[in-house]
Amino acid sequence: MKAVQISRYGAANVLELNQDAPKAVSGKEQVLIEVHAASINPIDWKVRTGYMKDAVPFTMPATLGGDCCGVVAALGESVSGFKVGDRVYGYASLLSGGSGSFAEFVAAKSGTLALAPRNVGVVDAAALPLVGASAVQAIGEHIKLQRGQKILIHGGAGGIGSVAIQLAKSIGAHVATTASAEDKAYVKELGADEVIDYKSEAFEEKFHDLDAVFDTVGGPTTEKSFKVLKKEGTLVTMLGQPDAGLAEQHGVMAIGQLTHVTTEVLKRLAQLVDTGAVKVHIHKVFPLDQVKEAFELVENGRPRGKVVLQIKRG
Ligand SMILES: NC(=O)c1ccc[n+]([C@@H]2O[C@H](COP(=O)([O-])OP(=O)(O)OC[C@H]3O[C@@H](n4cnc5c(N)ncnc54)[C@H](OP(=O)(O)O)[C@@H]3O)[C@@H](O)[C@H]2O)c1
Numbered sequence: 001m002k003a004v005q006i007s008r009y010g011a012a013n014v015l016e017l018n019q020d021a022p023k024a025v026s027g028k029e030q031v032l033i034e035v036h037a038a039s040i041n042p043i044d045w046k047v048r049t050g051y052m053k054d055a056v057p058f059t060m061p062a063t064l065g066g067d068c069c070g071v072v073a074a075l076g077e078s079v080s081g082f083k084v085g086d087r088v089y090g091y092a093s094l095l096s097g098g099s100g101s102f103a104e105f106v107a108a109k110s111g112t113l114a115l116a117p118r119n120v121g122v123v124d125a126a127a128l129p130l131v132g133a134s135a136v137q138a139i140g141e142h143i144k145l146q147r148g149q150k151i152l153i154h155g156g157a158g159g160i161g162s163v164a165i166q167l168a169k170s171i172g173a174h175v176a177t178t179a180s181a182e183d184k185a186y187v188k189e190l191g192a193d194e195v196i197d198y199k200s201e202a203f204e205e206k207f208h209d210l211d212a213v214f215d216t217v218g219g220p221t222t223e224k225s226f227k228v229l230k231k232e233g234t235l236v237t238m239l240g241q242p243d244a245g246l247a248e249q250h251g252v253m254a255i256g257q258l259t260h261v262t263t264e265v266l267k268r269l270a271q272l273v274d275t276g277a278v279k280v281h282i283h284k285v286f287p288l289d290q291v292k293e294a295f296e297l298v299e300n301g302r303p304r305g306k307v308v309l310q311i312k313r314g
Contacts, residue, residue, distance in 0.1 A: 009050030063100025066093030147172030281305035
């Protein structure tokens with residue numbers, strides 16, 4: 001089968017489209033999916049550079065990719081809840097017990113999959129799993145955001161931020177977000193009530209007593225976020241573990257989230273998409289043989305919306 005693989009860690013030039021990779025096989029508790037589309041997340045280029053190589057060394061050649069949407073081709077032992085022919089979406093990276101989704105077939109743990117949203121096509125569904133699950137987990141499970149509360153979402157124009165803004169608005173919260181000036185109209189269209197240009201304005205001087213901050217940026221942004229929260233407010237960051245001392249000093253709860261793309265979260269996400277609460281934004285779709293260009297766009301091109309590889313049409 002065709003698969004996007006690396007034989008060593010490095011820049012985009014280490015990406016190879018192998019025309020003759022061994023076809024993935026569904027093992028115990030795994031589902032074999034014929035992949036129709038797969039989207040690229042920042043983690044895909046980070047692992048390509050070797051960012052996780054000490055924690056999870058890859059056996060080379062390694063197939064990249066996690067997000068996917070496709071059709072169930074076979075079921076491994078002990079799988080329930082799916083049948084051959086179901087259109088599913090989910091996460092199948094080597095880091096999550098899958099075989100890598102930038103390929104014609106992928107094996108995924110059944111617990112990282114769900115039936116795809118009914119009202120969108122395969123490209124939109126493939127764009128959702130990691131960013132959507134991240135937003136649902138942070139806002140629904142950690143922050144437990146309520147109608148009328150005030151939240152600041154850092155990186156509102158990004159993959160996670162764009163879903164988070166829509167989800168927070170659908171709950172009835174007041175949403176402030178940080179984004180670059182060029183993305184102001186885009187995040188307003190997503191539903192943001194207030195937009196801070198992160199390059200020219202200091203959000204930490206503008207806000208105080210917020211109920212929650214959802215940080216998809218990290219670094220100094222995380223540290224500065226403590227002071228805009230009210231006592232007993234919640235900070236969730238997608239990048240690393242927040243400073244426990246600062247959390248105690250400010251009397252807030254601070255969580256470093258590791259996203260788990262689970263069947264339950266994907267089902268909730270599919271409902272949000274099918275009811276129109278969350279719309280998917282696609283920047284560009286590439287065929288598999290333009291995978292290097294697609295990675296370059298995600299890494300350096302500041303896409304407004306997701307970048308998706310279309311692997312099979314129809
Ligand atoms: N912990 C986990 O389990 C987990 C899971 C998924 C993702 N992540 C991480 O979460 C991060 C976000 O993921 P994503 O998919 O949303 O990335 P993304 O699509 O690249 O979005 C990042 C956004 O942040 C904006 N940004 C950059 N610096 C900023 C600043 N100082 N203030 C405000 N906005 C800023 C960028 O805007 P510009 O274009 O203007 O720079 C971009 O719109 C990534 O680092 C990813 O690796 C972690």
